[in-house]
Amino acid sequence: NPNIVIVGAGVAGLGVANRLSRQLPNATLTILDSRKVHYYQPGYTLLATGVWSSTDKVTDDNANLMPTDINWVQENAREFLPDNNQVVTDSGTILDYDYLVIATGLRLGYEQIEGxxxxxxxxxxxxxxxxxxxxxxxxxxxxxxxxxxxxxxxxxxxxxxxxxxxxxxxxxxxxxxxxxxxxxxxxxxxxxxxxxxxxxxxxxxxxxxxxxxxxxxxxxxxxxx
Ligand SMILES: Cc1cc2nc3c(=O)[nH]c(=O)nc-3n(C[C@H](O)[C@H](O)[C@H](O)COP(=O)(O)OP(=O)(O)OC[C@H]3O[C@@H](n4cnc5c(N)ncnc54)[C@H](O)[C@@H]3O)c2cc1C
Structure with missing residues (x-):
């Protein structure tokens, strides 16, 4: 029974979590993300062009999108210890894993645009x-x-x-x-x-x-x- 830790509960993390939950019913699944809100990012173009008028259209609760058998640790990962197969959370909790999925998305760097x-x-x-x-x-x-x-x-x-x-x-x-x-x-x-x-x-x-x-x-x- 593999012990799988997924870091990041965006589209990728949630997609992997839901698929593994269906295909590996005996696995122990843990997902880490301090964010409670899910953002439907493709919808931003519709907000930005006046097709949708409310940000409610592009937000949801992450809780609604998690598989029921997952352990959601509502913290971020602070450190990876790959030699020990461990992840350290923001509060210092150490999580062991057999398999690790890192799905932390992109960081936007607007500050790198001069001015x-x-x-x-x-x-x-x-x-x-x-x-x-x-x-x-x-x-x-x-x-x-x-x-x-x-x-x-x-x-x-x-x-x-x-x-x-x-x-x-x-x-x-x-x-x-x-x-x-x-x-x-x-x-x-x-x-x-x-x-x-x-x-x-x-x-x-x-x-x-x-x-x-x-x-x-x-x-x-x-x-x-
Ligand atoms: C305007 C716009 C239009 C788009 N249009 C399309 C489209 O038409 N079709 C399409 O397929 N895609 C589209 N996308 C892209 C799509 O939204 C992204 O590819 C997708 O959201 C990426 O998923 P992700 O899980 O990698 O990252 P995200 O969804 O950004 O999620 C990353 C998650 O990781 C978490 N995280 C970060 N650091 C840590 C940490 N240290 N520990 C724990 N958790 C952490 C974050 O809190 C977040 O929840 C669009 C995006 C935008 C902005």
Whole structure:
């Protein structure tokens, strides 16, 4: 009967936990995460474009998503001791394991963008879709102000690993659509900046998006590299 410890109860940790619970009914399962809220992150694009108006749409209780036979330790992992097959929690509790799954997600590094702080997001025409449900909602508030008059929109794609490479594209399509609905598309320039030679790594998707953007009146301009 394996003793399995999962660190992180996000999408990956919960997915692994639920699958192992079904497939290994005799295993001892433990999951570590101090966070009690589950975030449905793909929904942030819908908040950030005014399709959904409440952060309730993207939050749930982690407790609702755990398998019933799991031991949820509501703390974070502080240290891994792989030579001893042990994890140390924030309070110093030591957990033994036969198998360890590390699923702690990505840490967002907005502070690494020169001149930007997290507090800037959702103010002065600056938006971002990744930071949190609240930031996504504030991003829609900025887009809603912008679409009243139109203007110049600078849409960016990060050059680093990121949570969703499609999100900047979705934001761009939706901005175009919101400006069309408001009647200010002709008063606006939308420019997309990609650090790569493409806007998406899958060629058929990339080509389709570029041809659609080029067909708009006015077109969405794309700047590569
Ligand atoms: C705007 C946006 C759009 C997206 N769109 C899509 C989409 O369309 N399709 C798609 O498949 N994916 C999409 N994603 C990506 C998807 O949300 C992520 O890939 C997914 O959430 C990653 O799951 P994860 O478990 O690795 O990380 P997370 O869900 O971020 O969870 C990590 C967990 O680890 C916990 N943790 C961190 N450190 C510790 C520690 N030391 N000890 C214990 N626990 C810890 C955290 O509290 C958190 O609960 C999108 C993401 C965003 C932001």
């Amino acid at each position: 930007l702080s997290l507090d800037d997001l959702g103010t002065d025409g600056i938006g971002s879709v990744y930071a949190s449900p609240e930031t996504a909602l504030k991003t829609w508030q900025q887009m809603d102000i912008f679409r009243q008059t139109g203007g110049r929109a600078v849409m960016t794609l990060a050059h680093t690993d990121m949570k969703c490479a499609g999100a900047p594209l979705k934001m761009t399509f939706m901005l175009h659509d919101r400006l069309m609905q408001t009647g200010t598309r002709h008063d606006s320039d939308i420019e997309f900046f990609s650090p790569h030679k493409t806007v998406f790594s899958v060629p058929i998707v990339n080509d389709n998006i570029l041809s659609r953007w080029a067909s708009y009146d006015p077109p969405i301009k794309v700047n590569f590299e």
